[in-house]
Amino acid sequence: MDKTNLSVVLHSKGDLRLEHRPIPEPGPNEVLLQMHSVGICGSDVHYWQNGRIGDFVVKKPMVLGHEASGRVVKVGSDVTHLKPGDRVAVEPGVPREMDEFFKSGRYNLSPTIFFCATPPDDGNLCRYYKHSANFCYKLPDNVTFEEGALIEPLSVGIHACRRAGVALGSTVLVCGAGPIGLVCLLAAKAMGASQVVITDLSSERLSMAKELGADFPLEVKREDTAEQLAKKVEGLLGDQPHVTIECTGVQSSVQTAIYATRPGGVVVLVGMGAEMTTVPLLNAAVREVDIRGVFRYCNTWPMAISMLASKKVNVAPLVTHRFPLEQAVQAFETTRQGLGVKVMLKCDENDQNP
Amino acid sequence: MDKTNLSVVLHSKGDLRLEHRPIPEPGPNEVLLQMHSVGICGSDVHYWQNGRIGDFVVKKPMVLGHEASGRVVKVGSDVTHLKPGDRVAVEPGVPREMDEFFKSGRYNLSPTIFFCATPPDDGNLCRYYKHSANFCYKLPDNVTFEEGALIEPLSVGIHACRRAGVALGSTVLVCGAGPIGLVCLLAAKAMGASQVVITDLSSERLSMAKELGADFPLEVKREDTAEQLAKKVEGLLGDQPHVTIECTGVQSSVQTAIYATRPGGVVVLVGMGAEMTTVPLLNAAVREVDIRGVFRYCNTWPMAISMLASKKVNVAPLVTHRFPLEQAVQAFETTRQGLGVKVMLKCDENDQNP
Amino acid sequence: MDKTNLSVVLHSKGDLRLEHRPIPEPGPNEVLLQMHSVGICGSDVHYWQNGRIGDFVVKKPMVLGHEASGRVVKVGSDVTHLKPGDRVAVEPGVPREMDEFFKSGRYNLSPTIFFCATPPDDGNLCRYYKHSANFCYKLPDNVTFEEGALIEPLSVGIHACRRAGVALGSTVLVCGAGPIGLVCLLAAKAMGASQVVITDLSSERLSMAKELGADFPLEVKREDTAEQLAKKVEGLLGDQPHVTIECTGVQSSVQTAIYATRPGGVVVLVGMGAEMTTVPLLNAAVREVDIRGVFRYCNTWPMAISMLASKKVNVAPLVTHRFPLEQAVQAFETTRQGLGVKVMLKCDENDQNP
Amino acid sequence: MDKTNLSVVLHSKGDLRLEHRPIPEPGPNEVLLQMHSVGICGSDVHYWQNGRIGDFVVKKPMVLGHEASGRVVKVGSDVTHLKPGDRVAVEPGVPREMDEFFKSGRYNLSPTIFFCATPPDDGNLCRYYKHSANFCYKLPDNVTFEEGALIEPLSVGIHACRRAGVALGSTVLVCGAGPIGLVCLLAAKAMGASQVVITDLSSERLSMAKELGADFPLEVKREDTAEQLAKKVEGLLGDQPHVTIECTGVQSSVQTAIYATRPGGVVVLVGMGAEMTTVPLLNAAVREVDIRGVFRYCNTWPMAISMLASKKVNVAPLVTHRFPLEQAVQAFETTRQGLGVKVMLKCDENDQNP
Ligand SMILES: NC(=O)c1ccc[n+]([C@@H]2O[C@H](COP(=O)([O-])OP(=O)(O)OC[C@H]3O[C@@H](n4cnc5c(N)ncnc54)[C@H](O)[C@@H]3O)[C@@H](O)[C@H]2O)c1
Ligand SMILES: NC(=O)c1ccc[n+]([C@@H]2O[C@H](COP(=O)([O-])OP(=O)(O)OC[C@H]3O[C@@H](n4cnc5c(N)ncnc54)[C@H](O)[C@@H]3O)[C@@H](O)[C@H]2O)c1
Ligand SMILES: NC(=O)c1ccc[n+]([C@@H]2O[C@H](COP(=O)([O-])OP(=O)(O)OC[C@H]3O[C@@H](n4cnc5c(N)ncnc54)[C@H](O)[C@@H]3O)[C@@H](O)[C@H]2O)c1
Ligand SMILES: NC(=O)c1ccc[n+]([C@@H]2O[C@H](COP(=O)([O-])OP(=O)(O)OC[C@H]3O[C@@H](n4cnc5c(N)ncnc54)[C@H](O)[C@@H]3O)[C@@H](O)[C@H]2O)c1
Ligand SMILES: [Zn+2]
Ligand SMILES: [Zn+2]
Ligand SMILES: [Zn+2]
Ligand SMILES: [Zn+2]
The missing domain is CATH 3.90.180.10 (Medium-chain alcohol dehydrogenases, catalytic domain)
Structure with a gap:
């Protein structure tokens, strides 16, 4: 030593x-x-x-x-x-x-x-x-140190998907394809999501998302309105997603998240934005779209290790x-x-x- | 006929x-x-x-x-x-x-x-x-027609408290003491809430709330900020409420609802306000305060009739x-x-x- | 026609x-x-x-x-x-x-x-x-009629796993590798189970289970006691399973299911046995192992179709x-x-x- | 000192x-x-x-x-x-x-x-x-030391009712009117149960239950079969109870609990009986009556103190x-x-x- x-x-x-x-x-x-x-x-x-x-x-x-x-x-x-x-x-x-x-x-x-x-x-x-x-x-022998270190960001994804109630056959919108958006994508797929749309401004980040299993990468243009984007998402999936996981913290993306989500569905806020945000809260409320925050995680390491050891998440x-x-x-x-x-x-x- | x-x-x-x-x-x-x-x-x-x-x-x-x-x-x-x-x-x-x-x-x-x-x-x-x-x-014989008619607004209160997860010993903030705030108060008490703070601009409405069982009527002045009101609520209860049920639809009251609620708690939006609302979403997200809408109700009549028949709600x-x-x-x-x-x-x- | x-x-x-x-x-x-x-x-x-x-x-x-x-x-x-x-x-x-x-x-x-x-x-x-x-x-074009027909038994598996609360990283014991045990296996894996033990008396049925993704096929001998089998399961997984899905209806297997399951876990009864069953209910109760029945299914077809269309379940x-x-x-x-x-x-x- | x-x-x-x-x-x-x-x-x-x-x-x-x-x-x-x-x-x-x-x-x-x-x-x-x-x-000043000591048994009742999912308007059967049955009765009422049937062999214990708020004390005779008792309970309530809380540990009473409970309802096992119990498990399973154990309690003291301080439970x-x-x-x-x-x-x- x-x-x-x-x-x-x-x-x-x-x-x-x-x-x-x-x-x-x-x-x-x-x-x-x-x-x-x-x-x-x-x-x-x-x-x-x-x-x-x-x-x-x-x-x-x-x-x-x-x-x-x-x-x-x-x-x-x-x-x-x-x-x-x-x-x-x-x-x-x-x-x-x-x-x-x-x-x-x-x-x-x-x-x-x-x-x-x-x-x-x-x-x-x-x-x-x-x-x-x-x-x-x-860590079991078949999990590397780097996989071990990646459990931390993966845990954010797991906690987000768990709070979102991602379930077998869920359709999911992930807003933002940064590291956090990507771990949400991985966690959602592992929990049984059938189809995932993921958005980003950057086509490179979307390519990475596609490689990691995203079904529909959706490039966002600065001129797209939140309601237009919501419509596009519905078009891709054939219906509104059950769950949206917001991973940008950007106000317009939070708005998209709300408009896009199916009645009775859930928007999870992972991205951290400004102190005050202007959102279509009435739209969420009358459709009983729940808005749930995510602050880090709890009780995720053991399950993450199981998933890595059994090669269910890469x-x-x-x-x-x-x-x-x-x-x-x-x-x-x-x-x-x-x-x-x-x-x-x-x-x-x-x-x-x- | x-x-x-x-x-x-x-x-x-x-x-x-x-x-x-x-x-x-x-x-x-x-x-x-x-x-x-x-x-x-x-x-x-x-x-x-x-x-x-x-x-x-x-x-x-x-x-x-x-x-x-x-x-x-x-x-x-x-x-x-x-x-x-x-x-x-x-x-x-x-x-x-x-x-x-x-x-x-x-x-x-x-x-x-x-x-x-x-x-x-x-x-x-x-x-x-x-x-x-x-x-x-x-309706059973011991439930009057008027009580029967009042099941409709009461159902809003039941559905709101159910979505809020009001449970034994919950402390609750109800924003607004109109008819809807009052039925939320009644439902919360019947579901085991230990203490309820209720706010309104009108002292008359607060007197009615007190008669109906509110523990702490809190008169709101137009100059109170949302954060000040949240502090007052915490002062009255000795801690932040587990649950807040917003029944005004007014933006400043929605803000109060978020600031006031305990980490891990729930804000339920019953009041219907403007299309867009500016709220401290980050504050809610990092404390995992869930925001849940309420659109009318479902599956409430049978339980409401039971409650009225057994005289648990008046x-x-x-x-x-x-x-x-x-x-x-x-x-x-x-x-x-x-x-x-x-x-x-x-x-x-x-x-x-x- | x-x-x-x-x-x-x-x-x-x-x-x-x-x-x-x-x-x-x-x-x-x-x-x-x-x-x-x-x-x-x-x-x-x-x-x-x-x-x-x-x-x-x-x-x-x-x-x-x-x-x-x-x-x-x-x-x-x-x-x-x-x-x-x-x-x-x-x-x-x-x-x-x-x-x-x-x-x-x-x-x-x-x-x-x-x-x-x-x-x-x-x-x-x-x-x-x-x-x-x-x-x-x-049915979408990429789902065959036979897959469509198989949604019925698959639905039993989905409903069982949903009632069991199978989640990301869950370890699962499935008792019985008949058609119903196999669909429970498929559903559990699709919902994120990390490892599945499956039992049967027949080595042929266990081979099929292995092909369908079971991690540990466990052949049951008639002389094995329920407690011995529970120990074997714990040995294979390194810990007791979070969830057990009983698909035989046989009394000794229901007993195994209870002994095997982790404190705070769930036993789901899919198999239908005799009217009266003798079980270690005290063991379940003091460890808060819940026992939940499954009667067919509800609300499974749309999600099953999504899963088949997205090739997440075969x-x-x-x-x-x-x-x-x-x-x-x-x-x-x-x-x-x-x-x-x-x-x-x-x-x-x-x-x-x- | x-x-x-x-x-x-x-x-x-x-x-x-x-x-x-x-x-x-x-x-x-x-x-x-x-x-x-x-x-x-x-x-x-x-x-x-x-x-x-x-x-x-x-x-x-x-x-x-x-x-x-x-x-x-x-x-x-x-x-x-x-x-x-x-x-x-x-x-x-x-x-x-x-x-x-x-x-x-x-x-x-x-x-x-x-x-x-x-x-x-x-x-x-x-x-x-x-x-x-x-x-x-x-303890707040308005809660006595004895009330403080009684939080322990009351906690068993709270935990049982919480695991049972007792909710506003629930109808409840409590089997056994010993100290534990009585605290379950109190907790159920405080959580919004509309009507409670409580059984015992002893008429004295049932009188106490009645004083504490039981709606229907039901004296059990040793010759009553489980199915007959279940019918009597249904007769008293006009329908099967949503929830049954078993507080005797006696096998015949566990059987009554299962037969009596409504499809989709819950039986909670508080009473501790023999190692092996013979029960109509098939009847529970095909009606999706869940059977949940209770082992002491967790996270009950703060809510119990709230309830005592606010005089909602006596x-x-x-x-x-x-x-x-x-x-x-x-x-x-x-x-x-x-x-x-x-x-x-x-x-x-x-x-x-x-
Ligand atoms: N809640 C938590 O516990 C927690 C934990 C970790 C990170 N975070 C937050 O999660 C967010 C994402 O983290 P990250 O590391 O992936 O950040 P990042 O900046 O690498 O990724 C954000 C991505 O969002 C994209 N983006 C920006 N505007 C967009 C828009 N309008 N529509 C679609 N995509 C848009 C960006 O191009 C970028 O690729 C950050 O806000 C971070 O603070 C929260
Ligand atoms: N979600 C639903 O399904 C549903 C059903 C019925 C009613 N509602 C909505 O619920 C709300 C309440 O209904 P109501 O019939 O009781 O209305 P109401 O107008 O009679 O009552 C609202 C009360 O809020 C008070 N108030 C206004 N601003 C306030 C503030 N800043 N702080 C505290 N109190 C304030 C008012 O003085 C008034 O007493 C309305 O917005 C209504 O549209 C929703
Ligand atoms: N709850 C429901 O809604 C529902 C729906 C469909 C089927 N079922 C029931 O599910 C059960 C399974 O159905 P199936 O079609 O797969 O039946 P099956 O008879 O084909 O399969 C049962 C399997 O259990 C095995 N088995 C027997 N004793 C065993 C033991 N002690 N340990 C381990 N394995 C043992 C058998 O070898 C057989 O392979 C049946 O009881 C059926 O009635 C229930
Ligand atoms: N699960 C836990 O964490 C926990 C905690 C405390 C007590 N307990 C158990 O709860 C049970 C009750 O405790 P208690 O202190 O009230 O016991 P107790 O013996 O004072 O009360 C049991 C009551 O059940 C009645 N009874 C017996 N047979 C009956 C029948 N067939 N039908 C109806 N009533 C019948 C008895 O007359 C008696 O009044 C015991 O089994 C105890 O071990 C469990
Ligand atoms: Zn980090
Ligand atoms: Zn109305
Ligand atoms: Zn069938
Ligand atoms: Zn004790």
């Missing part, structure tokens, strides 16, 4: 540094991990570029990264289900209090939750990282770029430019495989 | 007339009713004043009224569960097609549904009216005014002025009792 | 005849179908061999068959969504009354429902058959034998002997294709 | 002793309570009489008691939401591991849960007791006997003889009020 712990630290807006930090010591219920693969998320880039997301402000240096997997190198005294050598995927949100949200199974809503790389909590873009053992999940094609940890800044720059889909940082000097 | 059928007919915007129409003949699956008590709804007044509600336009003369009860005087050849003399409450929405909505138990969403006093379908503010026997429900105090059918215009004028809560028209010349 | 209507008629226990019956005339809401493919179900054979199933007794001659598809040749006066030439799958259960079950979306529970080949209602093993147009569903391999309608008795004999999985009767003289 | 801690200790079958034990020291997340009121449960008596319940065997001395309330006298270093002087109700089950059950909100199913007075875990029938602060809930009449802690043996003897409903032990020498 090294003596130093190379880490990707955001000091303040625009000030991203590679630094050596001490290797942490795990507490009784924690494990120390040697990090292997960590994906870069839009939020990491957003903190770098803006120093904040909404009310979360970077006030002191913070390690970035929350889409992660690694190998256990040390276990705390009370840990029984993991041992050194185990390969694990990391669930980045760990509730700190047994409040009503945690007790009722919705710990993602706990206001005091620890979450990697959400200020002031450090993330895991580093060589060594300690985490609550209860939120590290052992997330590997999402990784389009890889960089060694030392080149973190280039990696961040690549994501910032919107090149490819998912950029992976390889944190283990001796093993840069997927 | 009379030879004529005095009816309250809206010819066009502002043109409300009392006319004699023929007594209809029931079809094989229908019953002919001698109407007893019919409440006036805000929508009846709205059609009278505006000639339309949204896309529903009065293009030819239409009988008003849809909150109704009466006595069976004739049954169609295929009707077996009703007989002349039975006292019944009328569910005004009757699906015309066995479409996916009807087959899956959400017939209120069927786009081709018949609905009393929604153009072009005639309502039942008249002496004699025929209706699908399957949507007439026998709707009688909602009736503040009564007029004989002949004085329909004065009755409509009373409702238009917002006097009292519910105005009842008494359609049976020989029995004007509740 | 022919003048006669060759039909497979059960007169009484053991007395199966091919007869010419008149071609029926469709009522206003009905369509007349020229039948194409009709599968033989275990229940058809059971009526033939026993003259009854439980309280349903064959008292007068009854046409058999309820797994059917055909072509519309005539439409009733009120039918608008179908026209002559349309290829349709037939949902055999048609509610007769708008009772509480129908209104709330569970029409399969309506006690007065019409159901093909359940005494005294005639089935559709014949050349010409009339049916409620609302329960005939148009039912074609279930058909192992085909006979022209004229050879119905040999066909029934084949099913009686338990040869293969599904025997199809081809009712159209001019088109015996799948 | 005393130096000694008088405690009710079960040494082995039949050997119940009052002993002085040391006053425990709370850990960082714990509080030390001065106990006030502790109810005696059937299970306490069962351990005393039999030394075991199923697989739970008393192998070393164990303090009894789990229906408890008390006053905080000391708080651990990490406790922030409670302070000395606070009056609290104690939830006796505290999960030890963050396993899948806890994470998904069903911590009662966690196999390693701590539970007061379930071997080997000590209960709280003593003067001083320490407990996880997260499972102690502050549990006070359940307490029929009170004894000071020193007379614990007489108190246990009273419960053993089935006298009254709930026997309370008063643990605070200086305050023996309710």
Whole structure:
């Protein structure tokens, strides 16, 4: 084990540094991990570029990264289900209090939750990282570290589709074909959706969506009105979709989502937009189209691992770029430019495989 | 039985007339009713004043009224569960097609549904009216005709609370203390809500709410911001409400509803406002506060009758005014002025009792 | 169109005849179908061999068959969504009354429902058959008639998995690999089950299950105790299954189902056994393992058609034998002997294709 | 604070002793309570009489008691939401591991849960007791200590009714009018049940049920068959109940529960009977009557406190006997003889009020 712990630290807006930090010591219920693969998320880039997301402000240096997997190198005294050598995927949100949200199974809503790389909590873009053992999940041999790291974005897709009630034979509209739109597509298909329309402004992103199984990629022009787009979606599917999963956060796309959805259906809001949004709420209300938010996820890692192990979901094609940890800044720059889909940082000097 | 059928007919915007129409003949699956008590709804007044509600336009003369009860005087050849003399409450929405909505138990969403006093379908503010026997429900002896008529608005409250998931110990915010806010209050209490805050601009309406069981009437001033009101609600309950039922349709009140509701909770939209609404959707989404519409109701009459028969809900105090059918215009004028809560028209010349 | 209507008629226990019956005339809401493919179900054979199933007794001659598809040749006066030439799958259960079950979306529970080949209602093993147009569903061009007929057994699987709450990543135990166990397997996989164990006494049936996607075929020996089998299942999956779908009706298998299922999980009873069953109910109760029955299905045809059209479920391999309608008795004999999985009767003289 | 801690200790079958034990020291997340009121449960008596319940065997001395309330006298270093002087109700089950059950909100199913007075875990029938602060809930001033203690049995009723899906207008059959049947009755009424039939062999228990709000007490004779009783229930309600809550554990009563329940309804098993039970499972399955177990409860204390504070549920009449802690043996003897409903032990020498 090294003596130093190379880490990707955001000091303040625009000030991203590679630094050596001490290797942490795990507490009784924690494990120390040697990090292997960590994906870069839009939020990491957003903190770098803006120093904040909404009310979360970077006030002191913070390690970035929350889409992660690694190998256990040390276990705390009370840990029984993991041992050194185990390969694990990391669930980045760990509730700190047994409040009503945690007790009722919705710990993602706990206001005091620890979450990697959400200020002031450090993330895991580093060589060594300690985490609550209860939120590290052992990977079977046939699931790679990168697949393990991709469970984090996939979990957003799973939670979105679960909240949407995607079921056998559902028809689904996904708005936006960024990384999050794509994992929603994958999750919807795995849950039995029969047909998925996916929209984007970019034809490249739509090609990727098509490769990943989208039935109808739909290129959006800036001049299309929300109601026109809704009609196009109905035309493609032969009927309005049961479910719409909004993954852009853009107001006009939220409007499309509402108009497009079938009476009695569901719009799930994954994309995060402006504080106030103007929407055809009356249209949704009189057709009993429910509007449900998604805040991260809960209770998804075990099922995601099952799906990956049984090869029912294929997330590997999402990784389009890889960089060694030392080149973190280039990696961040690549994501910032919107090149490819998912950029992976390889944190283990001796093993840069997927 | 009379030879004529005095009816309250809206010819066009502002043109409300009392006319004699023929007594209809029931079809094989229908019953002919001698109407007893019919409440006036805000929508009846709205059609009278505006000639339309949204896309529903009065293009030819239409009988008003849809909150109704009466006595069976004739049954169609295929009707077996009703007989002349039975006292019944009328569910005004009757699906015309066995479409996916009807087959899956959400017939209120069927786009081709018949609905009393929604153009072009005639309502039942008249002496004699025929209706699908399957949507007439026998009243037990200890439920009055007026209680039977009030099942219609009460059903909106039941459906709203059911869609809200009001449960034992729920804390509830009801926005608006008009007739619809009040039935939501009654339904919430009957479903086990522990505490209900109810808002209105009018202190009189709030007094009525208090009499009907509201724990915290909250008078809204025009200068209160949505976030301030949300804070006040939290102050009254000691925590944010699990559920908010919006019954005004006013934009600022919808905003209050979202800010006020607890993470993981539900906002139900009963009030109908403008086509487009500006709301803090991001705030709802990141706290997973679901927004669910309510369009009328389905499957409520049998349970409402049980509740009335077992005296678990008391709707009688909602009736503040009564007029004989002949004085329909004065009755409509009373409702238009917002006097009292519910105005009842008494359609049976020989029995004007509740 | 022919003048006669060759039909497979059960007169009484053991007395199966091919007869010419008149071609029926469709009522206003009905369509007349020229039948194409009709599968033989275990229940058809059971009526033939026993003259009854439980309280349903064959008292007068009854046409058999309820797994059917055909072509519309005539439409009733009120039918608008179908026209002559349309290829349709037939949902055999048609509610007769708008009772509480129908209104709330569970029409399969309506006690007065019409159901093909359940005494005294005639089935559709014949050349010409009339049916409620609302329960005939148009098949897209890329779904064969045989796939259309197989929607009936597939619907049992869909309804079972839906009632079981099979979800993404669920692990599932299916007890029994007869036609019904196999459709439950297919439906579970399509709904996102990650791993399925399936049991049977017959290694041949298990081979078929393996071909259809079962992860772990488990051969049951008569000497295995229920608790031992439950342990084996846990061994194969690495944990207890979330869901068990019992498709044998055999008491020992129901016991296995309960012992095997994870706390908080669900056992669905599809198999129909003896009137009284001795089961470890306490074991189920203290682990909150729910026990849910399945009676046929409701609201499955549209989603099944979507799944078939989008090639997400492949039912074609279930058909192992085909006979022209004229050879119905040999066909029934084949099913009686338990040869293969599904025997199809081809009712159209001019088109015996799948 | 005393130096000694008088405690009710079960040494082995039949050997119940009052002993002085040391006053425990709370850990960082714990509080030390001065106990006030502790109810005696059937299970306490069962351990005393039999030394075991199923697989739970008393192998070393164990303090009894789990229906408890008390006053905080000391708080651990990490406790922030409670302070000395606070009056609290104690939830006796505290999960030890963050396993899948806890994470998904069903911590009662966690196999390693701590539970007061379930071997080997000590209960709280003593003067001083320490407990996880997260499972102690502050009582408002208008809720008495005894009401606080009664939240434990009431929680069984709430959890049962919640799992049963009791809703507005539900008709309910409760089998057995012991303490548990009675709390199910109270919970069902508070959740909106319109009519409740309750059965028992004892007319005295049925009188108590009637006082607590049962609509139809039904005395069961040993010679009544299950099917006859089911018919009687239907006769009383005019239709089969939507929900049946079985609170006897007796086989014939479980059979009645199944026969009695409406198609599509739910039977909840609260009573604990023999390992194997013979039941009409086919009857349940073909009518889709679900059978759901109840194991204690989860997430009930906050809602129960709301209900008590808002006076929507009145549990006070359940307490029929009170004894000071020193007379614990007489108190246990009273419960053993089935006298009254709930026997309370008063643990605070200086305050023996309710
Ligand atoms: N709710 C959560 O827990 C959660 C978690 C992760 C990400 N997010 C949010 O999800 C959203 C998507 O994340 P991402 O990483 O995929 O972002 P991204 O920016 O990579 O992708 C968004 C895509 O939407 C497309 N787009 C923009 N306007 C559009 C329009 N009008 N119609 C159709 N497509 C349009 C863009 O071209 C882009 O491809 C972001 O708003 C992000 O903040 C939410
Ligand atoms: N969704 C449905 O199926 C359905 C059915 C019936 C009625 N409605 C709608 O429900 C709404 C209420 O119906 P109603 O008959 O009670 O109407 P109403 O006009 O009598 O009552 C509305 C009440 O809201 C109050 N109000 C106005 N602005 C407010 C604010 N900012 N904060 C708090 N209170 C405010 C008013 O003072 C009034 O008392 C209407 O919009 C109606 O169209 C919907
Ligand atoms: N609930 C419904 O609506 C519905 C609908 C259709 C069929 N069914 C029922 O489903 C059941 C299955 O139907 P099917 O057509 O597949 O019947 P089937 O007889 O062809 O198949 C049953 C299979 O179970 C196997 N089996 C027997 N004992 C077993 C044991 N102890 N362990 C494991 N496997 C065992 C048999 O070998 C056989 O392969 C029947 O009971 C039928 O009545 C119910
Ligand atoms: N599932 C759980 O978490 C849980 C929790 C607490 C208690 N319980 C169980 O609940 C049951 C009831 O507990 P209790 O404390 O009320 O017990 P109890 O013995 O005081 O009450 C049972 C009642 O059932 C009546 N009874 C017996 N046979 C009957 C019959 N055939 N028909 C109608 N009534 C009959 C008895 O007369 C008695 O009044 C017990 O089995 C207990 O083990 C379960
Ligand atoms: Zn992310
Ligand atoms: Zn109305
Ligand atoms: Zn069949
Ligand atoms: Zn107890």
